[in-house]
Amino acid sequence: EVQMVESGGGFVKPGGSLRLSCAASGFTFSNAWMSWVRQAPGKGLEWVGRIKGITDGETTDYAAPVEGRFTISRDDSKNTLYLQMNGLKTEDTAVYYCATGTWKYFAYWGQGTLVTVSS
Amino acid sequence: EIVLTQSPATLSLSPGERATLSCRASQSVSTYLAWYQQKPGQAPRLLIYDASNRATGIPARFIGSGSGTDFALTISSLEPEDFAVYYCQERSFWYTFGQGTKLEIK
Numbered sequence: 001e002v003q004m005v006e007s008g009g010g011f012v013k014p015g016g017s018l019r020l021s022c023a024a025s026g027f028t029f030s031n032a033w034m035s036w037v038r039q040a041p042g043k044g045l046e047w048v049g050r051i052k053g054i055t056d057g058e059t060t061d062y063a064a065p066v067e068g069r070f071t072i073s074r075d076d077s078k079n080t081l082y083l084q085m086n087g088l089k090t091e092d093t094a095v096y097y098c099a100t101g102t103w104k105y106f107a108y109w110g111q112g113t114l115v116t117v118s119s
Numbered sequence: 120e121i122v123l124t125q126s127p128a129t130l131s132l133s134p135g136e137r138a139t140l141s142c143r144a145s146q147s148v149s150t151y152l153a154w155y156q157q158k159p160g161q162a163p164r165l166l167i168y169d170a171s172n173r174a175t176g177i178p179a180r181f182i183g184s185g186s187g188t189d190f191a192l193t194i195s196s197l198e199p200e201d202f203a204v205y206y207c208q209e210r211s212f213w214y215t216f217g218q219g220t221k222l223e224i225k
Contacts, residue, residue: 104153106163
C-alpha cells in the first residue's frame with residue numbers, strides 16, 4: 001500500500017524558513033517523480049514544484065511564485081522527499097501535500113501539513 | 120501558461136440526479152487532463168486521467184469526456200458521498216489546476 005506522510009509544518013514569521021518532509025512507502029521511491037502541491041485556506045490546489053526520479057536525473061522544476069525561494073530535494077536511501085522553504089511570505093500560508101503518480105497526474109497524496117506564515 | 124476554467128463554481132443537485140461539470144482550457148491540452156475529488160479535511164483523490172479513463176477503484180458513474188480545450192466530468196446518478204469539490208488538472212506543460220467546482224446537496 002502506498003503511504004506518504006508529511007511533517008514539518010508550523011508557524012513562521014515572514015522572511016523565515018521551514019523544511020517539510022514527506023516519508024514515503026509502498027512503491028519504488030527512487031524512480032518516482034515527486035511533487036509538492038499546496039492549498040491555501042479555502043482556496044484551490046496549486047502545484048509548487050517537482051523532482052524527477054533517479055533514472056531521469058532527479059532534476060527539479062518550480063512554479064513561478066516559489067522559484068528561487070523553495071528547493072525540493074530527496075534522499076532515496078530514506079525514501080524521503082523534502083521541501084526547503086526560505087524567504088516565506090504570508091501568501092505561502094497553505095496546507096502542503098506531497099503527491100506522486102505518473103509524470104502526468106497525482107494518484108497518491110499525503111495527508112498534508114499546514115504552514116502558517118504570519119507576523 | 121495554460122489556464123483552466125471550471126464551471127459552474129457551485130452546482131446544487133439532489134441525490135439520484137445527473138451532474139455535469141465543465142473544464143475549459145485556454146489552449147489545447149490534447150487529452151492530458153485529470154479530474155480530482157476533494158472532501159473537507161482530506162487530500163484530493165484522482166478520479167479520471169487522460170480525459171476519460173477511470174482511476175483504480177473509481178465507480179462507473181464517474182464519466183470523463185472531451186479533448187483539446189473542452190472537457191466534462193459527468194456523474195450519472197449522484198450518491199450522497201459524491202458531494203464534494205472537484206478539480207480538473209492539465210499536464211501538457213506544467214501542472215495546472217482549475218479553480219474547482221463545489222457540488223452541494225440541494
